[in-house]
Amino acid sequence: MDILTLLPFIVLIGAMFLMTRSAKKKQAAAAQMRNDMQPGTGVRTIGGMYATVKEVHDDTVLLEVAPGVHAIYAKNAVGAVLDDAEYNRIVHGDDDELDADGTVVPDDASSLTGEPGADKADVAKIDLGKDEAADDDAESKDDAAAKDAKGEGKADGETGTK
Structure with missing residues (x-):
């Protein structure tokens, strides 16, 4: 047999040996940590x-x-x-x-502004490009949809189906 034919098998066996060896080391370290x-x-x-x-x-x-x-x-x-x-x-x-x-x-806004003692409320609000009125309108639609799903907001005898 040619050595080039056996080379992939030798590499595969070597890789498996190294992986099992590192896994055993991790297991031994975890066991030692638990025993300590x-x-x-x-x-x-x-x-x-x-x-x-x-x-x-x-x-x-x-x-x-x-x-x-x-x-x-x-x-x-x-x-x-x-x-x-x-x-x-x-x-x-x-x-x-x-x-x-x-x-x-520091675990406050002073690390962001560079000012010692700055509160998080002092940091300027970031504009994400959303319209606040559109957010309020979307919230009211979500509330109405939730009430319809529960059957609330309908008069007696009314249903949401046609």
């Missing part, structure tokens, strides 16, 4: 729920999903273990994000 969970850390489940770890067992973890509300989850259901700053920013709404140099990133 400690009570008090914030986590995100694979379903997107944020919770605080209360107890860690062999295959399960007790999560506090709301104050006083506890639920038992499989360790495999934990998608990410979050650091304290990220967890507080997402769950508690702490907006104090830091730049790489450690300065606080």
Whole structure:
């Protein structure tokens, strides 16, 4: 057999080997992350729920999903273990994000206008090219259509069909 005939098979086997190797590394890293969970850390489940770890067992973890509300989850259901700053920013709404140099990133309109302390109301309204009267007319038509669908707005005995 010629080596050129076997070359596509060799490349295919090599690619499969590299893909399975990287998948195993990701699985091992996820397992290590789940094993390193400690009570008090914030986590995100694979379903997107944020919770605080209360107890860690062999295959399960007790999560506090709301104050006083506890639920038992499989360790495999934990998608990410979050650091304290990220967890507080997402769950508690702490907006104090830091730049790489450690300065606080403002989360208001002052970052857009360059003026410190500017409110979002101070920023000029952006014109999207729509006529406000046309918007009001479209809303009233939508309201009338919704009432017709519910049978509201008709006198007794009237129907919307002909």
